Amino acid sequence: MTWFYPVFAITTEIQEGNPSLILAGVLLSLVMIYFASKIGGELCSRIGLPSVLGELVGGVIIGMSALKLIIFPESGLSAEDSLIIQLLQTTANLTSGTEEVVFHSMSEVISVLSELGVIILLFEIGLKSEIKELIRVGPSAIIVAIGGVAFPFLLGTLGVFYLFHLPLIPSVFIGAVLTATSIGITAKVLAELGKLSSEEGQIIIGAAILDDILGIIILAVVANLAKTGEVEISQIVYLIITAATFLIGIILIGRLISPWLVTMINGMKTRGSFLLTSIVFAFIFSYIANMIELEGILGAFAAGLVLAETEKRRELEKQIIPIADIFVPIFFVCVGAKTDLSVLNPTIPSNRESLILASFLIVVAIIGKLVTGFTVWGQPHLNKLAIGVGMIPRGEVGLVFAGVGAATGAFNSSIEAAIIVMVIATTFIAPPLLKIVFKDKPFQEETAN
Known part of the structure; x- marks a missing residue:
C-alpha cells in the first residue's frame, strides 16, 4: 500500500487552488473509473474471466499507458499530461497557473479513496472468513507463507547476484520485492470464483496475510541494510513481536468487545447504525495497524474476522456489498492506471536489458510461489496448484516494495523497470490462472458486481 499523503499538505493545496474545481476533477475521475471498471469487468465476465482482470485492464486503458485520464504525480507526469485537467480548462474555466495544484489535489483524493477501497475489500473478505477455519488451516498457511517468502527471496537474490552480476544490496532488495503477495487481488478473484471459503481459499488468505507481514519485516531490514550497511536485530525482533501481538491481541480484544457492540447496536433506532458502527470498528483496527508500522488492510481483515463471529454476520455481509461496490473498483482501476506499459517496449534500447532481467524475475516470481502449494504435505485432497x-x-504491494528500493538508491532505473515488468506480469496472469486451476466448478460470483 502507498502511504497516505499528509492531510495538512492536501489542505494547503486546496486552499491555494479552487475547491470546486478540485471536486469537479475528482467527480470526473470517478466517472471514468466506474466506466472503466464496469465495462472491463462486464467484458471479462462474459468471456468467463474474473471481472477483476477487466477492472485492471480498464485501469490500464484510462491510465498513464493509454488515454491518460487517470494519472498520478508519482508517475512523473504533470497536469499538462492529464486529459481531465484539459477538460476542466475547457469546461470549468480552470485558470492558468492553478493546474498543478488542482491536479495534485484531485490525484491525492483518488489515491485515498483507492486505499479506502482495499481496506473495505479486506474487511469484506474477513467477514466471509472464519477464525476457526483459519486456525484449522493455520499450520498449512504458515508453511505456505514461509515457503512463499523463502523460495522467491533465495532464488531471486542468488539468481541476479550470480547470473546478472549485480551488487549484493540490489540483489537482496530484488529478492525482497519478489516475496510480496497482493492479498487484495487474490481475495477478490477467490470471492468471484466462489472459492473464498474453501480450504484452499482459506490457506491462501492466511498465507497471504503472513506473507505481507514477513515481507514488511524483510523490506525494513533490507532498507536499513541499504542505508547503513548493517542489520539491526532489535528492529527485526520489534517487528515480529509487534505483528504477532497485533494479530492475536486485536482478535482477542475484538471478540470481547463484539457482544457489547452488537447489544449497543440493537438498541439504536437510527438507520444504518450497524453498518456505520462496523465500518468505524474496521477503521479503528486499520488505524492501529498503521500506527505500529503494519498494513492497514491487516486491521480491516481482523475486524471482519471478529464481526463474522457475531449474530449479525449475514446482515452485515449484505449491507457491506453496496459500499464495496462503490470503493473497491477504485482500487483495482488505480492499480491498472499506475501500470506503465512503456517499459515493455523493446524498441527502446534502455528497455532491452531491463526486459532480459524482467524475464528472469517473472520466471522466479511464478515458480517461487507455485512450489509453495506443494510444501503442504499429507493432504492429497487439496488443490495445491x-x-x-x-x-x-504482486500487484500494488510489489510496486510499493519497488518504490522503497528506488527511494533508498539500492538500484537504478533499469532494475526498477525490470521489477515493474515482473509486477505487471504476475498481477495480470494470476486471475485467469486461478480460473483455470479451479475449473472443477463453474464460474460463480460470491460478491455482487
Whole structure:
C-alpha cells in the first residue's frame, strides 16, 4: 500500500487552488473509473474471466499507458499530461497557473479513496472468513507463507547476484520485492470464483496475510541494510513481536468487545447504525495497524474476522456489498492506471536489458510461489496448484516494495523497470490462472458486481 499523503499538505493545496474545481476533477475521475471498471469487468465476465482482470485492464486503458485520464504525480507526469485537467480548462474555466495544484489535489483524493477501497475489500473478505477455519488451516498457511517468502527471496537474490552480476544490496532488495503477495487481488478473484471459503481459499488468505507481514519485516531490514550497511536485530525482533501481538491481541480484544457492540447496536433506532458502527470498528483496527508500522488492510481483515463471529454476520455481509461496490473498483482501476506499459517496449534500447532481467524475475516470481502449494504435505485432497497460483500476484504491494528500493538508491532505473515488468506480469496472469486451476466448478460470483 502507498502511504497516505499528509492531510495538512492536501489542505494547503486546496486552499491555494479552487475547491470546486478540485471536486469537479475528482467527480470526473470517478466517472471514468466506474466506466472503466464496469465495462472491463462486464467484458471479462462474459468471456468467463474474473471481472477483476477487466477492472485492471480498464485501469490500464484510462491510465498513464493509454488515454491518460487517470494519472498520478508519482508517475512523473504533470497536469499538462492529464486529459481531465484539459477538460476542466475547457469546461470549468480552470485558470492558468492553478493546474498543478488542482491536479495534485484531485490525484491525492483518488489515491485515498483507492486505499479506502482495499481496506473495505479486506474487511469484506474477513467477514466471509472464519477464525476457526483459519486456525484449522493455520499450520498449512504458515508453511505456505514461509515457503512463499523463502523460495522467491533465495532464488531471486542468488539468481541476479550470480547470473546478472549485480551488487549484493540490489540483489537482496530484488529478492525482497519478489516475496510480496497482493492479498487484495487474490481475495477478490477467490470471492468471484466462489472459492473464498474453501480450504484452499482459506490457506491462501492466511498465507497471504503472513506473507505481507514477513515481507514488511524483510523490506525494513533490507532498507536499513541499504542505508547503513548493517542489520539491526532489535528492529527485526520489534517487528515480529509487534505483528504477532497485533494479530492475536486485536482478535482477542475484538471478540470481547463484539457482544457489547452488537447489544449497543440493537438498541439504536437510527438507520444504518450497524453498518456505520462496523465500518468505524474496521477503521479503528486499520488505524492501529498503521500506527505500529503494519498494513492497514491487516486491521480491516481482523475486524471482519471478529464481526463474522457475531449474530449479525449475514446482515452485515449484505449491507457491506453496496459500499464495496462503490470503493473497491477504485482500487483495482488505480492499480491498472499506475501500470506503465512503456517499459515493455523493446524498441527502446534502455528497455532491452531491463526486459532480459524482467524475464528472469517473472520466471522466479511464478515458480517461487507455485512450489509453495506443494510444501503442504499429507493432504492429497487439496488443490495445491491453486494454492501456489493464488500466491503469484504482486500487484500494488510489489510496486510499493519497488518504490522503497528506488527511494533508498539500492538500484537504478533499469532494475526498477525490470521489477515493474515482473509486477505487471504476475498481477495480470494470476486471475485467469486461478480460473483455470479451479475449473472443477463453474464460474460463480460470491460478491455482487
